[in-house]
Amino acid sequence: MGNQLFIYNTLSRKKEAFKPLVEGRVGLYVCGPTVYSDSHLGHARPYITFDLLYRYLTFQGNKVRYVRNITDVGHLEDEVEGAGEDRITKKARIEQLEPMEVVQKYMNSFHRNMENLNILPPSIEPRASGHILEQQEMVQQILDNGFAYETNGSVYFDVEKYNQKHKYGILSGRNLDDIKTNTRELDGQSEKKNSFDFALWKKASPEHIMRWPSKWSDGFPGWHLECSVMSTKYLGEHFDIHGGGMDLTFPHHECEIAQNTACSGSGAVRYWMHNNMITINGQKMARSLGNFITLKELFTGKHELLYQAYSPMTIRFFILQAHYRSTIDFSNEALQASEKGLERLMAAMKTLGELKASDSSTVEVAPIMEKCFAAINDDLNSPIAIAHLFDGVKMINSIKAGSEKISPADLDELKEFYQTFVFDILGLKDEEMPVTGNNQTLDGAMELLISLRKDAKANKDWATADKIRDELNAIGIELKDTKDGVEWSLK
Secondary structure (H helix, E strand, O other), X not given: OOOOOEEEEOOOOEEEEOOOOEOOEEEEEEOOOEOOOOOEHHHHHHHHHHHHHHHHHHHXXXXXXXXXXXXXXXXXXXXXXXXXXXXXXXXXXXXOOOHHHHHHHXXXXXXXXXXXXXXXXXXXXXXXXXXXHHHHHHHHHHHHOOOEEEEOXXXXXXXXXXXXXOOOOOOOOOOHHHHHHHOOOOOOOOOOOOOOOEEEEXXXXXXXXXXXXXXXXXXXXXXXXXXXXXXXXXXXXXEEEEEEEHHHHXXXXXXXXXXXXXXXXXXXXXXXXXXXXXXXXXXXXXXXXXXXXXXXXXXXXXXXXXXXXXXXXXXXXXXXXXXXXXXXXXXXXXXXXXHXXXXXXXXXXXXXXXXXXXXXXXXXXHHHHHHHHHHHHEOOOHHHHHHHHHHHHHHHHHHHHOOOOOOHHHHHHHHHHHHHHHHHHOOOOOOOOOOOOOHHHHHHHHHHHHHHHHHHHHOOOHHHHHHHHHHHHHOOEEEEEEOOEEEEEEO
């Protein structure tokens, strides 16, 4: 089956065959969270999207270095104009905490949410505040190359000068004349040559808590600079894929390209990937708009817009049921449909484990497998892949009902495929299971314990038999002696 992955490159505005710089090794960078509040449903989308990519690239046999940063400084309230208060500092003032206390609190919350959603941790998770020296070095390099200027202790990127030699706007498709027309002059921004210039280093005002010494001033780095520095530090001057939400294309990612090019003469990234938004009543779900539902609220059902609680795997399945480049509109009805679909898929996984093979097959396994892989290879088309998985579910149920037959070899192949595709690539898991990882591991352990208990009873060692049953019961696993043998279930 064809194993060539094609991904849509925002830079070229077309699907391209993915070929890493170094065969078998992939450098992947994704913009991580600014940790000043709980993650919401909109935040889950990029991390699930790029978790799917990470899992699939790994499945293909690549060694993937996945870098996803934590922004814990320099992200101002008005990110387009680079103005207003630092988001973390503001939250620290409101909650009467140290800024780094805010960072730790919401970073812990973010990690819990990612674990709930079965999102694999990145290879490296650098924090902006831990890379201040490297950021100062890049600022100096851009100054030395003539694409930045210092004013009153702050350093700004000179967009107009950059645009004379390179092109500002290649990612977003905006041209500088339009940007000039649409950029307003703000109070306190007059120290910039042009209103669209952005800060590389910002002098801290007297009340600003998060500050570091530099040759220009006691201040803090620009938000855009952090990702340029941390991506190239860990992935090299040129690397394969940079991902993030579509809302970051401009100005954040556009500024990253400008900074990298101003520093080293060329952009660092070969493939830019952007996921689309989750909308609510047709409007982008965002913290700034106040129309968001946190992941914690979704998991508990405690929000006025929610009819019920939704499990983490329901949320993951809901997001995977749409192509990452299309919008998803939140509704209880859509989530409930995802819940039912996921239950049906997991029931089929259980049925598949119980199927008995026949001497011959009346079903074909290969076409379903090929179609699923073809869908993922076509720019991670998870909804099409899931549709083909459900074709397989019909087949599994027909075999169970006796209207179709499957040979031992085909059954083994089908079992392995569903285990790999559903659990390892799509990253779904059976939420009835108390452990992450492979369900077969738990099944095997239970078979062993049931066998040991059976031996103990045969030897009239009632104490050991009772101990096995009672210890399992204490950790939430119930054994039932039936006429067909011993059955176990989770309480």
